[in-house]
Amino acid sequence: METMNDDKPRVILEEYKVVQNLPRGSTVFTEQFNSKNFKKNFRIVIIRKENYEMEFDMIGIHPFLANTFRRLMLSDVPTMAIEKVHIHNNTSIIQDEVLAHRLGLIPLRADPRLFEFKTSSNEANTEHNSLEFELKIKCSVNKEANKKDSSRVEDMYKNNNVYSKHIKWLPTASQKENLQDSNVGPIDPDILIAKMRPGHEMDMKLFAVKGCGRDHAKFSPVATAFYRLLPDIKIIKEVEGEAAYRLQKCFSPGVITIRNEPSGKKIAVVNDARYDTSSRNVFRYDDLKNCVVMSKIQDHFIFTIESVGALQPDVIFKEAVRILRDKCTSLLDELNLS
Amino acid sequence: MNSEVMNEKFVSEIFGDSKFYHQPVKEIEEKWKLVPAFLKIKGLVKQHIDSFNYFINVDIKKIVEANDKVTCDADPLFYVRYTNVHVGTPDVDEGFNISKPTTPHECRLRDMTYSAPISVDIEYTRGTQRVAKKGLLIGRMPIMLRSSNCVLSNKSEFELAKMNECPLDPGGYFVVKGTEKVILIQEQLMKNRMIVEEGKYGVQCQVVSSTHEKKSRTSIFVKGNKYFMGHNVFTDPIPVSIIFKALNIINDQEICELIGIPEVQKLIPTLEECHNAKIYTQDAALVYLGNKLLAKRYAVSASKVKTPSDEARDLLMTTVLAHVPAEGYNFRLKAIYLGLMVKRVIEGQTDKKFLDDRDYYGNKRLELAGSLISLMFEDIFKRFNWDLKAIAEKNIPKIRASQFDIVKYMRSDLITNCLVFAISTGNWTIKRFRMERSGVTQVLSRLSYISALGMMTRVDSQFEKTRKVSGPRSLQPSQWGMLCPSDTPEGEACGLVKNLALMTHITTEVDEYPLIRLAKNSGVQDINMVASFAIHSPSAYLIFLNGNILGITNNYKKLIKVFRLTRSKGYISGYVSIYPNHLHKCVYISSDSGRLCRPYIIVRNGYPLITEKHIYELEKGIRVFEDFLQDGLLEFLDVNEENDSYIACYERDITMQTTHLEIATFTLLGVCAGLVPYPHHNQSPRNTYQCAMGKQAMGTIGYNQKNRMDTLLYNIVYPQAPMVKTKSIELTHFDKLPAGQNATIAVMSYSGYDIEDALIVNKASIDRGFGRCLVYKNSKCLMKRYPNQTFDRIQGPTIDLTTGQPIFKHSSLDGDGIVSPGELVTNRQVLINKSIPKMSSVPGSTTTSMEYREQPVAYRNDEPSYVEKVLISTNEEDTTLLKVLLRQTRRPEIGDKFSSRHGQKGVVGLVVEQEDMPFNEYGICPDIIMNPHGYPSRMTVGKLIELLAGKAGLTEGKFHYGTAFGGSKVEDVSEELVKHGFNYQGKDFFYSGITGEPLEAYIYSGPVYYQKLKHMVQDKIHARGRGPRAVLTRQPTEGRSRDGGLRLGEMERDCLIGYGASMMLVERLMVSSDQCEVDVCNKCGRLGYCGWCNSCKTSAEVSSITMPYACKLLLTELQAMNITARLTLNHYCE
Known part of the structure; x- marks a missing residue:
């Protein structure tokens, strides 16, 4: 496929591989980084921000930087998670280690910025580096008379399911004053931890500490954080009639629309390529595959941050930026020292 | 003209439009639903249970009946007669003659044998009295789980759960001394049938006769131009003519008639032998044979000595062709049989097509647990009686105050011990057949549910494993549908160990008498009534019933038709097979045990008898599988009859000749091969590899896995049912007890740590529980009692005086000296602080020294374990038994072995952080990265399709099917992907996690079912700088x-x-x-x-x-x- 001539750096999605397209002018890829230019060209556009999910565009940045933010969000932004479990009693069928592992993966509502890292695992728990919880629950036979005839487990037994809402926060020292009750605890109340039957019992103390995703995925503040490049689709040959509808089907809904020409022809035109999934299904049709050029703009990143709930997605991003800054300054400090 | 139109109209009225004549038969949708219906009543291990039930309810009675009398030479009036025998339900002895019913699980935990009492009713003489006694215990019979006498039979899921038993556990094995033992299915050559083959001297015809009493081999072979009979009671081969004379066929012409070949001159040299030896009468022949007898190894008392000719006559009657009856020294039947054997040899000489194939599955019989135990039991029972006789002979002459009462000498431990010993060691020694077989039983592998199930369908053959023969190892066409073509081990046992296919049934014995009657009523002339010359007349067909000549018929077609009709109507057993052999001009009827058979849909006049309506009724529960058999819609065909039928695989293949239709083609595979999705797209050895690996996969063992205390048990923490299922998976309930997880894989190269099939694994996936497994081990000890009134003891932990704490070794011990559940134990720590009394040096000294020597049960493993639970109980001997179950949780690490379901195994080569993993447009990063070099040479296209189907299943939220010879089609699956905005080829656009730039290639990615195999580095890692040395050689130790x-x-x-x-x-x-x-x-x-x-x-x-x-x-x-x-x-x- 012939290269496209424009100013933007892009990759072209061919049938069997992705090829680089060389733009005429200079781009972030070719020119040396300078902050003035960067400031001029760089833009962030927030598209969508829901409770735990956020989508924004980052334009005019080199992929290494965009990727750095993604990586930092995944594994360097700290959160609180249950790390140590003191099991006093566990007569349920779930094994102690597995139970502890499950507890660790429960996302906790606690602002990690208010806590310090534990320097070593032996360090004593203080109000500044840990949170203490309690999970104490016992399953018993439901004695309520009106539900005697039911054979549904939830009617027959009490506490047969242990949910994350059963985890109780035990504030230590001044935590009670400094933190609000609503700010600490499991984010989702309905995470199933274990199933029990009468006679089963759990009694344990859970200790949450601050950690980062590199240690264990449970500390990661995001379910996932990723970006994709902005797709750009160009129809280079007119597609009309039945083929146009076929072309429309090859892309995600809304990408291609059919325009009714005054002449009565129905031709396919690109409406909005942003939400195309790069499925490249045009290549199934021999007659269509030469009509379209699919490409992606290489310095336009569509970020999606799916927060686990401890931090707002925008906060996570800001944290990531801060961490990068800290890392840079500490590197510079180190360099200056020597 | 007019009449033609009329005619056409008439024809179309009756037969419908002629345009539709050539249309293929409409496919019966969902006819595979017969398979679950079949499995519901037959089950996967029904053959074991059926055969054991037959033994315990029928055969044992026959055996006791056949050996029902014990007499004694010392007292002619003395006798013991067994009038009845009965096997009870399993129980345990609680001491003081009190027994309580037990469950298999209790026996597993307490290291006991799950057995039931065998009781007999007897009638015997005490002095001059005749006494009858009922319910006398003579021994204990280990009981097969889920057999008719087992407590688990016909129990609901709830009742099974109460007994700590998994409802999905197939049963069919024994619990002996706490271990689960399977008696493997033994494959062997058919007994009592003629096999013509190329032998030492040329063509020979061999018969292995086997009756309850005797086992012997008779062969007819040709040497030079003469025909001889070889038998191991005779020193030399005997010319056939002399045998005929000894069998009272004096007339040479009759001999020729019995052999019945047109070229009589071929027999002249053989007949001349008689004249050379001057044998013209039966007596002369018997004298000749008497001289050829093998010398007896032991002397018989002088009174019993017979003349050699009498001896020869007896041997001819009992040992030579033992299965052919010769009542009252009427040897005619034997002579006819012998004649036929000679005929077969001569035919085999003239034309190679008359030679039989040893490896043909119609010539094989499978011996199951029931028949093996019955052989064993008969042998022991005979020994038991012989012992009684010896006791009686010894004791009756003695004069005693009390009368001799044989009941006092009937001890139950002989039979019990022999049976338990045989099953627990697998050494099958049958004295009367001089049979010595080892490895008959194996410990049931409980690595995963599939490995246990796979073991129950295993077929072992008797061939030597070291021999380099290809015949018995290669895939036989007659295995079709009976034995799985994929499931066989690699290496030395390749092709010798096989597995049953999904719908195979192994027959049990059916009574011959009604068959004889039916045959006689359908125009079979009794062989004894037929003149010699008529036997081999060109129009006549010989009728065989289980290897014996029944008679001849001139209308064999009618006979077969009648038999098949009565069979389909249910008047005779459905497992009786009848088929003609036009080459032999014979009709063979078989009703013996051990034949392989499977059900087929009957096709008549080009239409299958089963229609949509029947299937609908089946779905609604109006019909069950047996109704199909009763109504004559389905029938069982054994290998021989299968080869006399025209069987269509699909409805579209049906022609007018077709007699049967397959129920479902995927049933040609076995249990293990059934797990593979799209096996028909894979290179065949890959399916074989998966069959071996599926048995090593960790997963779930059964619903009762948490109650078990096995020596080694592997579990996966979060098992998942595969995204791409097969029908077999549902039928075997693998989706309920799975062994693996659906991993999102990306087929691409990544770093250099993925060469040679190594896998790259996402660390975040591991953190979130991928491939996490539990390893349970147990340690146990017995608290013994010693004859000098001393016994082992357990003491509490030793306390360090300075700290007041238990010493390190004892730090996890409870106050009673046994570790408590939940405790962490590290290397060399003590689990049970046992000490045993020091044996006093003087044997027999009664001084009880109170000295004890410590003999603790210690934990030996570099990795610590947790104590899951502790069991304190007693075993059968009333010795205290202590078991400690230890648990380790392991997360995958570099070097752990994983495998997909396509024989694609690999070790973890690198664990990569999530941020370094490539990610796609949806932000998905793979759990596993697999190197694409695994595909070209292995040609596992099935895995590629599994990925695609799995991915489509994810988008749709449903399971796709990858059933053999069917399953979701790639086209449909692709269409589903396109519908949800994915690439139709399953290749996604990925970004590098390291550079953040798009990858140049599109990556084939999606979910694939991955199994974690039991081989883990933690159990294998080993290095040493210096260390222990062997005492003798001072060289470093081994292992x-x-x-x-x-x-x-x-x-x-x-x-x-x-x-x-x-x-x-x-x-x-x-x-x-x-x-x-x-x-x-x-x-x-x-x-x-x-x-x-x-x-x-x-x-x-x-x-x-x-x-x-x-x-x-x-x-x-x-x-x-x-x-x-x-x-x-x-x-x-x-």
């Missing part, structure tokens, strides 16, 4: 368990020699191993010590050299044998 050295073997040594690294060799083989300083006397060349030569009594010429200790040991050992090895020393530089 990981003994912290052994790493061996530099012969081949490595060869490399070093070839390279010329001699000092390296010295260092590796001596310095780092067993270097030793020795003093050698230069004068005598012998070894000295401390610079002194003891033989020369001097220290003058003693020099010290280094050599391997093994060499020094050799020299001294030689000296001990009076051989002196003298060393001559030279200076290195000279």
Whole structure:
């Protein structure tokens, strides 16, 4: 496929591989980084921000930087998670280690910025580096008379399911004053931890500490954080009639629309390529595959941050930026020292 | 013209539009639903249970009936007669003659045998009285789980759960001394049938006769131009003509008639033998045979000695062709049989097509648990009776105060011990057949549900594993549908160990008598009524019933038709098979046990008898599988009859000749191969590899896995049902007890750590529980009691006096000296602080010294474990039994083995952080990255399709099917992907997680079912710098368990020699191993010590050299044998 001539750096999605397209002018890829230019060209556009999910565009940045933010969000932004479990009693069928592992993966509502890292695992728990919880629950036979005839487990037994809402926060020292009750605890109340039957019992103390995703995925503040490049689709040959509808089907809904020409022809035109999934299904049709050029703009990143709930997605991003800054300054400090 | 139109109209009225004549038969949708219906009543291991039930309810009675009388030479009036035998339900002895019913699980936990009492009703004489006694215990019979006498039979899921039993557990095995033992299905050549084949001298015809009493082999072979009979009771081959004379066929013409070949001249040399030996009468022939008898090994008392000719006559009756009856010395039937054998040999000489194939599955019989135990039981029962007789003979002549009462001498331990011993060791010794077989039973592998199930369908053949023969190992066309073509081990047992296919049924014995009657009523002339010349007349067909000649018929078609009709109507057993052999001009009827058979849909006139309506009724539960058999819609065909039928695989293949239709084609595979999705797209060895690996996959063992205390048990923490299922998976309930997880894989290269099938695994996936497994091990000990009133004891932990805490070794012990559940134990810590009494040095001394020696049960493993639970109980001998179950949780690490379901195994090569993993447009990063080089040479297209179907299943939220010879089609699956905005080829656009830039290639990615195999580095990792040495040779010990050295073997040594690294060799083989300083006397060349030569009594010429200790040991050992090895020393530089 012939290269496209424009100013933007892009990759072209061919049938069997992705090829680089060389733009005429200079781009972030070719020119040396300078902050003035960067400031001029760089833009962030927030598209969508829901409770735990956020989508924004980052334009005019080199992929290494965009990727750095993604990586930092995944594994360097700290959160609180249950790390140590003191099991006093566990007569349920779930094994102690597995139970502890499950507890660790429960996302906790606690602002990690208010806590310090534990320097070593032996360090004593203080109000500044840990949170203490309690999970104490016992399953018993439901004695309520009106539900005697039911054979549904939830009617027959009490506490047969242990949910994350059963985890109780035990504030230590001044935590009670400094933190609000609503700010600490499991984010989702309905995470199933274990199933029990009468006679089963759990009694344990859970200790949450601050950690980062590199240690264990449970500390990661995001379910996932990723970006994709902005797709750009160009129809280079007119597609009309039945083929146009076929072309429309090859892309995600809304990408291609059919325009009714005054002449009565129905031709396919690109409406909005942003939400195309790069499925490249045009290549199934021999007659269509030469009509379209699919490409992606290489310095336009569509970020999606799916927060686990401890931090707002925008906060996570800001944290990531801060961490990068800290890392840079500490590197510079180190360099200056020597 | 008019009439033609009329005619056409008439025809179309009756037969419908002629356009539709050539249309294929409409496919019966969902006819595979017959398979679950079949499995519901037959089950996967029904053959084991059926055969055991037959033994316990029918065969055992027959055996006791056949050996029902014990007499005694000392007292002619004495007798014991068994009138009835009965096997009860399993129970345990609680002492004081109280027994309580038990469950298999209790036996597993308490190391007991799950057995039921065998009780007999007897009638015997005590003195002059006749006494009858009922319910006398003669022994205990281990009971097969889920058999008719087992407590688990016909129980609901809830009742099973109450008994701690998994409802999905197939049963069919025994619990002996706490271990689960399977009696493997044994494959062997058919008994009582003629096999014509190329032998030592040329064509020979062989019959292995087997009755309850005897087993013998008779063969007819040709040597020169004469025909001989060989049998192991005779020293030499006997000319056939002489045998005929001995069988009272004196007339040469009749001999020729019985052999019945047109070219009589071929028999002339054989007949001449008779005249050469001057044998013209039966008596003369018997005398001749009497001289050829094998000398008896033991002398018989003089009173019983028979003349050689009488002996020969007896042998002819009982041993030669033992299965052919010769009542009242009427040898005619044997003569006819012998004649036919000679005929077969002659036919085999003229045309190779008359030769039989040993490997043909119609000529094989499978021996199951029931028949094996029945052989064993009969043997023991005979021994039991013989012992009783010996006791009676010894005791009756003695004069005693009380009368001799045989019941007092009937002890139950002989039968019990013999059966338990046989099943627990697998040594099957049958004295009367001189049969000695080992490895008949195996411990049921509980690695995963599938491995247990796979073991229950395993078929072992008797061939030697070391022999390099291809015949018995290769895939036989007649295996079709009966034995799985994929499931066989690799290596030495390849092709010898097989597995049953999904719908295979193994027959049990059916009574012959009704069959004989039916045959006679359908125009079969009794063989005894037929003149010799008529037997082989061209129009006649010989009728065989289980290897015996029944008669002849001139209308074999009618006979077969009648038989098949009565069978489909249910008047005779559905497992009786009848088929003609036009080459032999015979019709064979079989009703014996051990035939392989499977059900087929009957097709009549080009239409299958089963229609949509029937299937609808089946779905609604109006019909069950047996109704189909009753209504004659389905029938069982064995291998032989299968080969006489035209069987269509699909409805579209049906022609007018077709007689049967397959129920479902995927049933041709077995249980293990059934797990593979799209196996028909894979290269065949890959499916075989998966069959072997599926048995090593960790997963779930059963619903009762948490109640078990096995020596080794692997579980996966979060097992998942596969995204791409097969029908077999649902039928075997693998989706309820799965062994694996659906991993999102990306087929691409990543770093260099993925070469040679290594996998790259996402660390975040591991953190979130991927491949996490539990390993359970147990340690147990017995608290023994000793004859001198002492017994083992357990003491509490030893307390360190300074700290007041238990010492490290005892730190996890509870107050009672046994570890408590939930405790962490590390290497060398004590689990049970047991001590045993010191044996007093003087045997028989009654002084009870209260001295004890510590013999704790310690934990030996570098990785710590948690204590899951502790069991304190007693075993059958009432000895206290302690079991401790230990648990480890392991997360995947580099070196752990994983495998997909397509024989694609690999170890973890690198664990990568999530941020370094590539991600796609949806932000998905794979759990596993697999190198694409795994595909081209392996050709596992099935895996590619599994990925695609799995991915489509994810988008749709449903499971796709990858059933063999069917399953979701790639086209449909692709369409589904397109519908949800995915690439139709399953290739996604990925970004590198390291650089953040798009990858140049599109990556094939999606979910694939991955199994974690039991091989984990943690159990194998081993290295040592220095460590223990063997006492004798002073060389480093061997093996990981003994912290052994790493061996530099012969081949490595060869490399070093070839390279010329001699000092390296010295260092590796001596310095780092067993270097030793020795003093050698230069004068005598012998070894000295401390610079002194003891033989020369001097220290003058003693020099010290280094050599391997093994060499020094050799020299001294030689000296001990009076051989002196003298060393001559030279200076290195000279």
